[in-house]
Amino acid sequence: GAVVSQHPSWVICKSGTSVKIECRSLDFQATTMFWYRQFPKQSLMLMATSNEGSKATYEQGVEKDKFLINHASLTLSTLTVTSAHPEDSSFYICSARDNRGWNEQYFGPGTRLTVT
Amino acid sequence: GENVEQHPSTLSVQEGDSAVIKCTYSDSASNYFPWYKQELGKRPQLIIDIRSNVGEKKDQRIAVTLNKTAKHFSLHITETQPEDSAVYFCAAQPGSGYSTLTFGKGTMLLVSP
Numbered sequence: 001g002a003v004v005s006q007h008p009s010w011v012i013c014k015s016g017t018s019v020k021i022e023c024r025s026l027d028f029q030a031t032t033m034f035w036y037r038q039f040p041k042q043s044l045m046l047m048a049t050s051n052e053g054s055k056a057t058y059e060q061g062v063e064k065d066k067f068l069i070n071h072a073s074l075t076l077s078t079l080t081v082t083s084a085h086p087e088d089s090s091f092y093i094c095s096a097r098d099n100r101g102w103n104e105q106y107f108g109p110g111t112r113l114t115v116t
Numbered sequence: 117g118e119n120v121e122q123h124p125s126t127l128s129v130q131e132g133d134s135a136v137i138k139c140t141y142s143d144s145a146s147n148y149f150p151w152y153k154q155e156l157g158k159r160p161q162l163i164i165d166i167r168s169n170v171g172e173k174k175d176q177r178i179a180v181t182l183n184k185t186a187k188h189f190s191l192h193i194t195e196t197q198p199e200d201s202a203v204y205f206c207a208a209q210p211g212s213g214y215s216t217l218t219f220g221k222g223t224m225l226l227v228s229p
Binding site for chain 1: 148150152157158159160161162165167205216217219220221222
């Protein structure tokens with residue numbers, strides 16, 4: 001199979017603090033992972049593409065200094081929301097590309113972030 | 117870049133009926149078209165996909181068709197069941213497989229018993 005985990009599943013933090021979210025591919029190596037943001041009743045919005053061993057590629061309008069991405073190994077990518085504000089509250093989902101087959105993307109279970 | 121349009125935004129059917137969700141894409145270079153099912157508060161799950169070298173693919177009650185000339189693809193669910201109720205997203209990916217997926221806005225499918 002192709003299993004992707006994400007931690008934590010939910011987090012509540014105060015304004016001004018930073019939060020780190022981990023995304024792991026459990027049974028395959030992923031040179032490329034993706035970070036999405038999803039608002040209620042909306043589609044998945046790609047924030048950035050995370051490449052192992054190199055800098056992430058951010059989508060237009062996404063602040064790279066606010067959403068720090070690190071892909072230090074073939075099974076782990078992290079997203080750090082720095083100086084969080086209430087408007088950063090959202091559902092953050094990662095996905096990992098499985099290079100063993102046809103490059104399908106498999107999603108993590110998501111992290112619900114609430115900033116108070 | 118790629119643009120994916122998805123219709124309808126909501127679809128209500130009776131249990132046992134068929135459901136069809138349609139998507140169009142803009143980039144003729146797209147060659148991979150997955151469909152994801154997302155239940156409330158959960159992750160999107162890949163349910164079926166199709167590549168540009170085939171026109172139709174079927175997996176039990178689910179089928180996907182692709183018309184490359186018209187740049188549209190559709191998801192067909194037969195004999196719907198209440199557990200099929202969820203949001204369904206289509207997506208398109210151009211290039212060699214190392215590019216990103218572009219998602220449609222989603223279709224909320226409600227199957228009434």
